[in-house]
Structure formats: structure tokens, C-alpha cells
Amino acid sequence: MRPEKESIVREAKAALDASEFAFLADYRGMTVTQLAEIRQALAEQSSEMHVLKNSFIGLAMGEERREALANDLQGPTGMITGAGDPTAVAKVLTKYAKSTGLPVLKGGVLNEMTLSASDVEAMAKIPPREVLLSILVGTVQAPMTSLVGVMNAKVTSLLYVLNAIKEKKNSAA
Numbered sequence: 001m002r003p004e005k006e007s008i009v010r011e012a013k014a015a016l017d018a019s020e021f022a023f024l025a026d027y028r029g030m031t032v033t034q035l036a037e038i039r040q041a042l043a044e045q046s047s048e049m050h051v052l053k054n055s056f057i058g059l060a061m062g063e064e065r066r067e068a069l070a071n072d073l074q075g076p077t078g079m080i081t082g083a084g085d086p087t088a089v090a091k092v093l094t095k096y097a098k099s100t101g102l103p104v105l106k107g108g109v110l111n112e113m114t115l116s117a118s119d120v121e122a123m124a125k126i127p128p129r130e131v132l133l134s135i136l137v138g139t140v141q142a143p144m145t146s147l148v149g150v151m152n153a154k155v156t157s158l159l160y161v162l163n164a165i166k167e168k169k170n171s172a173a
Contacts, residue, residue, distance in 0.1 A: 005056070012052055012060035012079065019081035021110045023093060023120055024069065025103035027051065027078045038096050038103070047082025047089045068114040072106040086110055087126045094124040
């Protein structure tokens, strides 16, 4: 392989190694302006889109991933990688795809798991990380809050009983 091509594969491999995810999308039919818009939206999520030959993407991904994504590595392919939240990137891609019809999601990889296009769309429907964490905290906190409420009710009822006894003794005296 020529040195230029080896350099491109090395850069793609470095981008994949630095990222937890890689989404593949067919950019066929997108104008330069549309590509610039989606790249800017992805940059806001600490991600970037690389337009590479499928053979370069396959070499950068390695043998196992290349075989798993063989059907996705057909036709023009853009590889989206980054350090951001994968669900936020999936939201950007699906939102842009719904509004313009492009790019067409093909699939991808999340950590070591291979994703289909429907998996990426499902990821886009997941709430943001902060919301999920707040739901988790609320779920963990709910039993403790209920316990405090029950204990408070028992103490309050005890105080009512003691107060009633006190009033009864005062009225008898």
C-alpha cells in the first residue's frame, strides 16, 4: 500500500481507537453545504465525520468488525466518531436524517457491539445521560423517602397520643 493510503488508514484507526463508537452513514446525495452543516452539528457533540473509502474504513476497524459490518461497507460511507455521548450523536444524525432525508444510517459499533441502523435510531430515543442519572437517583431515593414518611407518621401519632393523655390528666385535675 502506498504511504499516503497507509497514513489515511492510520488516521482512521487513531480516530476509532480514541472513540467508544463509530456510526456509518451513506452520504450519497448530500450537498457540500449539507455536509458542512452536519459536520458542524457533530462538532458541537465532540464528534466528527470522515468520508473514506470503504476499504480504508474496513482496514482501520480490523478484521472482526469489518466482517460484522460487511453489508454496511457498501456504497459511499461516512464514518462518524468522537469523544462525546453516543446517544447525543445518534440524535444529531437521526434528526438531520428526518429533516433532510440524508444521511442514511447504515449501522455502527458501540464499544465492541455491532449496531444496525435501527439500533442507532433506538439510541437516539434514549434520554440524555443527565436525565437518566436523575431518574436513577429518584429511584434509589424513593424507598428512603417513603421510610422517612412512615417514621415521621409514627412519631407524630405518638405525640398525638401523649398530648391526649396530658390533656386528659389536666382536665381530671
